[in-house]
Amino acid sequence: MILAAVLVWQVVLAACVPLLSRRLGRDAGYPLAAGFLLTAGLLLLPLPVVLADRTVTADWRWLPSLDVSAALRMDALALVFALLVLGVGALILTYCPRYLGREASHTRTYLLLTLFATAMLGLVLANDLLVLFVFWELTSVLSFVLIGQGRPAAGPPAVRALLVTSGGGLALLAAVVVLTLELGTSDLGRILAEPERLKGGPAWAAGALVLVAAFTKSAQVPFHFWLPGAMVAITPVSAYLHAATMVKAGIYLLMRFSTLFGGQPAWKQTLLVVGLLTAVLGAFLALRQYDLKALLAYSTVSQLGLIVGVVGVGTPASDAAAILYTVAHALFKATLFMLVGIIDHEAGSRDIRRLSGLHRIMPATAVFTALAAATMAGLPPTIGFVGKEAIFEALTEAHHPRWTAPLAAGLGVLASVLTFAYAARLVHGVFTGPLRQQGLRPPPLAFVAPAAVAAVLATALGPAVTLLSPLVERAANDARPQGDPPYLAFWHGFTPALGLSALTVGLGTLLFVFRARADRLLRRLPTSTPFAVWFEAGRARLLRLGALVARPARAAGPATFLLRPVLAVPLLAVVAAVGLGPLPPPVGDATRPGDAVLLVLLVVTLAGLVTVRSALGAVGLTGTVGLLLSVWFVTAGAPDVALTLMLVEVLTTIVVMLVLRRRPPRLPPGGAPRALLAGAVLAGATGLAAAAGTAALTGRRDLSAPGGFLLAEAAPITGGSNVVNTILVEFRALDTLGESVVLAVVALGLVSLSDRVARAGRETPAGPADPVLVFAHRLLAPVMLVVSGLLFVRGHEEIGGGFIGALLAGTAVGLGHLAYAGSPAPLLGRLRTRPLLVAGLLLCLGVGLAALPLGRPLLTLGKVGLPGGAALPFSTSLLFDLGVYLIVLGLIVAAVRRLDVPTRPAATGERR
Amino acid sequence: MSAAVAVGVLVAAAVHLLLQRGQLRVILGFVLLGHAVNVLLLSAGGLDRRAPAFDGAGAEVADPLPQAFALTAIVISFGITLYLLGLLSADGPTGGGEKETGDGPSATAGGEGETGGGPSATERGAGGGER
Amino acid sequence: MSRLLVLPFAAPLLTAALLLAVPRRRTAHRLAGLAVTAAVLVLAVALLVVTRDGTVPVERIGGWHPLVAIGFAADAFSALMVTVCAVVVLACLATTAASGDDHDPLFVPLVLVLSAGAYGAFLTADLFNLFVLVEVMLVPSYALAALGGGATRLGAARVYVAMNLLASTILLAGVGLVYGVTGTVQFGDLAAAARTSPTVAVAAGVVLLALAVKSAVVPWHDWLPRTYPEAPPVVLALFSGLLTKVGLYALIRVYAVVYDGDPAYHGVIAAAALLSMVVGVFGALGEATMRRVLTFHMVSQIGYVLLGLALFTAASLAAAVFYLVQYILVKTALFLCAAAVHAGHRTDRLDRLSGLSTAQPVLALAFAGAxxxxxxxxxxxxxxxxFLLIRAVGDAGQWVAVTVAVGVSLLTLASMLKIWGGAFWGEPPAPDEVAATRVPARTVLPALTLAVVSLLLGPVAQPLLGLADTAAAGLLDPDAYLRAVSGR
Structure with missing residues (x-):
């Protein structure tokens, strides 16, 4: 319960930030620090329980379907890290008010820092893999935002940091998935309680993935390069996230999973090798830096490596050493960052070559820097000394294989010697020597105080390490329950570790004293590793590859895009031909003698169409194809289809003519000969596939069940004898409604398109009327209208219906438009699109929806019974069809009027 | 069999037109493709039965359902053809009225002027259209 | 309930027709559009409640015999899709109402017709009617894509129409072939037909091909990044939420119903899924405007959903449904943000933008979350x-797919960082330098709301997950759906 309360309290704190910030400005850090301390106090309440090797838990069912709970649990290991997060957090928040400028966006900084602390707490308290992952990624994201805020130069390093850490995060996610699937639960407590259940391949995979996650987060080689880059962040962020806490999340993860993977020799060896390599490499690089923050950053890399290496030893003593050194490092590194921040703030530089003699101006800062540096160098009596002792002790115990111990100890000593050297150089470089800068002032007391507290604490905890002992031992046992670690003490007597410490100090002193000579040697080393460069190069290569992938999507014309779907058709046919077994035999004879004639005509027309260069010719031939097919549809027993197709064909041709009047009379060349040939081959293959598909998949079964039902029942049920029409206006009236809507929308689209053209200045001037067409219109239009009306009314019984009727009326409209060349023709010439569409749509929908209030389904059409037993004198399907009629007419009016937009006379002088 | 042949030649001609330059060819190609599908639909009903579906069900009466499908399809493709023609006609003299836009399968953007799909053309065009 | 099943389709249509009669009443257009969409949303939520336990309400349009009637049916999957699409439409309409992008008198009616078609497509249980309703959805999109004009936009609109027309024609041919083989187009009678008969499998394969083209599955994806980014910015948000998703829905539905999830095709679908994921994310990395990056991401995300379909297990289908639903919301939010950027700066090229996080914090927040x-x-x-998807894929032992999914995630993050770094970080340009107008916060509010919904759906994922489980169960064992539809 208390764990959930703690997290809630932290969120409340974050929520209070805007308010506090408005009231107190940058001083809002103080109450927030107090809040953190309160949180720490709350967590210490169950200390006796934790020390008694029991855990505190909280549980909330998050995804019951997956058996995932948002479970929290606190043992000593979690408590140590939680206290670290909160304690250092409180110090940093006390440091912020004097560091941040008055105008700076402190609200955002405080909010993000508080949220970050919450995420870290969640991370160390999580008792479910998924929850652990969530908080893990949250810390990465918050770190990204904290690095990137403000300065323009902060972008690339922030991106790098996020990509590296969340890449590791994804490895963690994969590990979570492997573990969850393999062990059937994501409950961390249960998984760790039975480590022997994980074995074989999954154990290896999960172990490797966890290592990647931890190495990215804790900046181990080769993923370390993001950390120095992250130093563009403001100092409190560097101190808190990138020295004391977030980078320790990787250490926490390794220790947490020690139980699970610690048994694998490969796991231990990887940790040892990677950790110690990182330690040495980081220390060398730190020695090469002149920027104090960069020095501290590489120092952090190095120290983290040392800890990772020690975790790899895998004994009770090594676990305790790792935990102790984690605490020590957090204390001295946060202190050093805070002090460097003060120096930077007051002296305006962090370059060790430009700073000098600052102890004259800021003696307190100098003293505390020296203390913290001594802790870093591992000098007695600091906690750094105790921690280093423990580490040397642990490293000498590494014996898998046997020669590891001396090598590990040697590398550890080497890293520590270098650490000593750069710690000495830091203090010496900044504070000794003559004061070169003018007008410096000592920092205010409140600025130095947080660092002072931490420095004093780090020093005092050395002799008083026994205070920490119970908690650290308990935590070591939590990490790996394999017996009690040795009791932590300031003085262990004359041990090999003490010897190594002495050796470190001695060699370090030599390195410092002969620093000029050492520098000459070191100058050959690069100041950074090339990984960051490689990373950026890889990213740039990815972006270029992406541009390559994206390029095809930039082609202008439709042909490029149509190609691939078309190509899929013959491919599908080939696959089908291979996969299909024997087909059922064709039913009946689907061929009639007349078919051949039509086919020949069709082939001839199409051949003309694909070769013709005249636009009008192409349109005419296309129309001919339509007419040929209409004739054929009559012989196929589909007179409605035939008539509709014919009318559609006529209307399409009229409209195309209108559009073509202002376009070139010749079609453009089809393309390069090779492309044409390829197109022809593809066209042939697609045609063949379509023909084969039609032959194989149609005409091989008897009359379908719905077809039989309709033939038998349609007339008796609906009273209409034209079955096709009854389907359209009754059985599948929804399809008809849909197509009417399509037509209405097309009409609207045409209006919208031509409005824009008209706005662009191309007005429609009325041209001279064509006497021949006028005569034809006078003669034909009334007849067409009467026939149209007849076709509409009798549609239910004979060929006809709303569509056909309206298409015929539309033809009359088109003729009138052609005849009168744009000025309103008599008879239907003044019809307007929008009212037709609105009336038609409302009629269709109204009739359809009227059934709903009567408790009938949508589009229940037919004779409607009126109250009192009488029936309406006509079927409502006729009203529905009338709506369709109006919409189709509206479309044709729109098409004929709107698509006939002549060019401006001045434009090209084109003939109208 | 005749339906299959008709579908085949219609599709072949349609694809040939679709893959060539010129918007008008593309539109006509789609008209042909629509025809092909209509033949296919009728064939799906079974062309061995070829009497119109008026009154009653004889052994020769055609399946009315695919005819209804074909009618719906004809009308929809008619509408969309009109819209394509609208787009063609909205393409004013400056936007390629003299010059047919569209390209063969191998051509890419670049040198296509205003209608090119590259980002610079995009911005120019979009800006020009909205200002 | 079943009687009301048609209302998500009919009510927006009726509203659109009424609004066409009063083209100059902008306020009426706004209010009516928002009101009817909100009503659809309420109805959809009611449908969710009804279908939560596996009930499948069904309505036969016109009340005809099940053999010949067009059926509308809703299971949890349909209801979820209707719900989430109504949310998208609502967000887009709210955005345009705030920004004034709805000044064209056709805008709201077209959006309503488009949404009606989409809702209908989610609800229909008839293959031919699906074709018709997809057209009802697409034709308004043709008009919307060209809205505002400009040579580039019209050029893109031509490609867009041509591509969709081709896909629709293939779809229609596929429906015809299915009818040719089976003699029916009703889902209920097509149950598992393709699993038992290879000829049906071929015919329905043509349908799947058409739907894959419409959903922009690799290798048929190029048209999407070619055409979408040229559409008016807010319209693009609407398209991203609805259009390809209807294709994806239909793909999943047809595969579940007609193929009964036949394992013979899992490999093909998985290959297309992985290709889409990878190609989409690389394309996104290579693009240089917000909308183009985001459009390529659609391809990638479609791949994720298809991966769930390819495995066809209860867990993977639930993951796919969950993914689809949340991703529609997130993607809409992102496109609405891009639209707001475009509205303020007349461009969304990353090299011409900077400092938006300082200049427009609300917009930055919405974008960052999404x-x-x-x-x-x-x-x-x-x-x-x-996580659901990777877990399901891992559970099926497909570790290669897990690796790809994880890798693509990282690249997705990289491409989002490209946008963030380009447009949001840095110094805001000096006021006199660029004629940038500050977009009022209320324009971004709908996007922010969607981002907040996405944030809430993380910690409070169980309700949606429960629905996704039900939807997956319905796809895995479509018996209840099929019985309801076929009336037997």
């Missing part, structure tokens, strides 16, 4: 979706 969700970072819904 972008993190898209990249699958916790605590957003995108994370839960990705």
């Amino acid at each position: 972008a993190l969700s898209l990249a699958g970072l916790p605590p957003f819904s995108g994370f839960v979706a990705k």
Whole structure:
């Protein structure tokens, strides 16, 4: 319960930030620090329980379907890290008010820092893999935002940091998935309680993935390069996230999973090798830096490596050493960052070559820097000394294989010697020597105080390490329950570790004293590793590859895009031909003698169409194809289809003519000969596939069940004898409604398109009327209208219906438009699109929806019974069809009027 | 069999037109493709039965359902053809009225002027259209 | 309830028709559009409640015999899709109402017709009617894509119409072939037909091909990034939420019903899924405007959903449904953000933008939330979706696919960072330098709301997950759906 309360309290704190910030400005850090301390106090309440090797838990069912709970649990290991997060957090928040400028966006900084602390707490308290992952990624994201805020130069390093850490995060996610699937639960407590259940391949995979996650987060080689880059962040962020806490999340993860993977020799060896390599490499690089923050950053890399290496030893003593050194490092590194921040703030530089003699101006800062540096160098009596002792002790115990111990100890000593050297150089470089800068002032007391507290604490905890002992031992046992670690003490007597410490100090002193000579040697080393460069190069290569992938999507014309779907058709046919077994035999004879004639005509027309260069010719031939097919549809027993197709064909041709009047009379060349040939081959293959598909998949079964039902029942049920029409206006009236809507929308689209053209200045001037067409219109239009009306009314019984009727009326409209060349023709010439569409749509929908209030389904059409037993004198399907009629007419009016937009006379002088 | 042949030649001609330059060819190609599908639909009903579906069900009466499908399809493709023609006609003299836009399968953007799909053309065009 | 099943389709249509009669009443257009969409949303939520336990309400249009009637049916999957699409439409309409992008008298009616078609497509249980309703949805999109004009936009609109027309024609041919083989187009009578008969499998394969083209599955994806980014910015948000998703829905439905999830095709679908994921994310990395990056991401995300379909297990289908639902919301939010950027700066090229996080904090917040969700970072819904999917894929032993999915996540993050770094970080340009107008916060509010919903769907994922489980169960064992539809 208390764990959930703690997290809630932290969120409340974050929520209070805007308010506090408005009231107190940058001083809002103080109450927030107090809040953190309160949180720490709350967590210490169950200390006796934790020390008694029991855990505190909280549980909330998050995804019951997956058996995932948002479970929290606190043992000593979690408590140590939680206290670290909160304690250092409180110090940093006390440091912020004097560091941040008055105008700076402190609200955002405080909010993000508080949220970050919450995420870290969640991370160390999580008792479910998924929850652990969530908080893990949250810390990465918050770190990204904290690095990137403000300065323009902060972008690339922030991106790098996020990509590296969340890449590791994804490895963690994969590990979570492997573990969850393999062990059937994501409950961390249960998984760790039975480590022997994980074995074989999954154990290896999960172990490797966890290592990647931890190495990215804790900046181990080769993923370390993001950390120095992250130093563009403001100092409190560097101190808190990138020295004391977030980078320790990787250490926490390794220790947490020690139980699970610690048994694998490969796991231990990887940790040892990677950790110690990182330690040495980081220390060398730190020695090469002149920027104090960069020095501290590489120092952090190095120290983290040392800890990772020690975790790899895998004994009770090594676990305790790792935990102790984690605490020590957090204390001295946060202190050093805070002090460097003060120096930077007051002296305006962090370059060790430009700073000098600052102890004259800021003696307190100098003293505390020296203390913290001594802790870093591992000098007695600091906690750094105790921690280093423990580490040397642990490293000498590494014996898998046997020669590891001396090598590990040697590398550890080497890293520590270098650490000593750069710690000495830091203090010496900044504070000794003559004061070169003018007008410096000592920092205010409140600025130095947080660092002072931490420095004093780090020093005092050395002799008083026994205070920490119970908690650290308990935590070591939590990490790996394999017996009690040795009791932590300031003085262990004359041990090999003490010897190594002495050796470190001695060699370090030599390195410092002969620093000029050492520098000459070191100058050959690069100041950074090339990984960051490689990373950026890889990213740039990815972006270029992406541009390559994206390029095809930039082609202008439709042909490029149509190609691939078309190509899929013959491919599908080939696959089908291979996969299909024997087909059922064709039913009946689907061929009639007349078919051949039509086919020949069709082939001839199409051949003309694909070769013709005249636009009008192409349109005419296309129309001919339509007419040929209409004739054929009559012989196929589909007179409605035939008539509709014919009318559609006529209307399409009229409209195309209108559009073509202002376009070139010749079609453009089809393309390069090779492309044409390829197109022809593809066209042939697609045609063949379509023909084969039609032959194989149609005409091989008897009359379908719905077809039989309709033939038998349609007339008796609906009273209409034209079955096709009854389907359209009754059985599948929804399809008809849909197509009417399509037509209405097309009409609207045409209006919208031509409005824009008209706005662009191309007005429609009325041209001279064509006497021949006028005569034809006078003669034909009334007849067409009467026939149209007849076709509409009798549609239910004979060929006809709303569509056909309206298409015929539309033809009359088109003729009138052609005849009168744009000025309103008599008879239907003044019809307007929008009212037709609105009336038609409302009629269709109204009739359809009227059934709903009567408790009938949508589009229940037919004779409607009126109250009192009488029936309406006509079927409502006729009203529905009338709506369709109006919409189709509206479309044709729109098409004929709107698509006939002549060019401006001045434009090209084109003939109208 | 005749339906299959008709579908085949219609599709072949349609694809040939679709893959060539010129918007008008593309539109006509789609008209042909629509025809092909209509033949296919009728064939799906079974062309061995070829009497119109008026009154009653004889052994020769055609399946009315695919005819209804074909009618719906004809009308929809008619509408969309009109819209394509609208787009063609909205393409004013400056936007390629003299010059047919569209390209063969191998051509890419670049040198296509205003209608090119590259980002610079995009911005120019979009800006020009909205200002 | 079943009687009301048609209302998501009919009510927006009726509203659109009424609004066409009063083209100059802008306020009426706004209010009516929002009101009817909100009503659809309420109805859809009611449908969710009804279908939660596996009930499948069905309505036969016109009350005809099941053999010949067009049926509308809703299971949890349909209801979820209707719900989430109504949310998208609502967000887009709210955005345009705030920004004034709805000044064209056709805008709201077209949007309503489009949405009606989409809702109908989610609800219909008839293959031919699906074709018709997809057209009802697409034709308004043709008009919307060209809205505002300009040579580039019209050029893109031509490609868009041509591509969709080709896909529709293939779809129609496929429906015809299915009818040719089976003599029916009703889902109920097509149950598992393709699994038992290879000829049906071929015919329905043509349908699937058409739907894949419409959903922009690799290798048929190029048209999407070619055409979408040229559409008016807010319209693009609407398209991204609805259009390809209807194709994806239909793909899943047809595969579940007609093929009964036949394992013979899992490999093909998985290959297309992985290709889409990878090609989409690389394309996104290579693009240089917000909308183009985001459009390529659609391809990638479609791949994720298809991966769930390819495995066809209860867990993978639930993951796919969850992914689809949350991703529609997130993607809409992102496109609405891009639209707001475009509205303020007349461009969304990354090299011409900077400092938006300082200049427009609300916009930055909405974008950041949605972008993190898209990249699958916790605590957003995108994370839960990705976890569900990766878990399901791992459970099926497909570790290669797990690796690809994880890798693509990282690249997704990288491309989102490209946008963030380009447009949001840095110094805001000096006021006199660029004629940038500050977009009022209320324009971004709908996007922010969607981002917040995504944030909430992370920690409170269980309700949606429960629905996704029900939907997956309905796809895995469509018996209840099929019985309801066929009336037997």
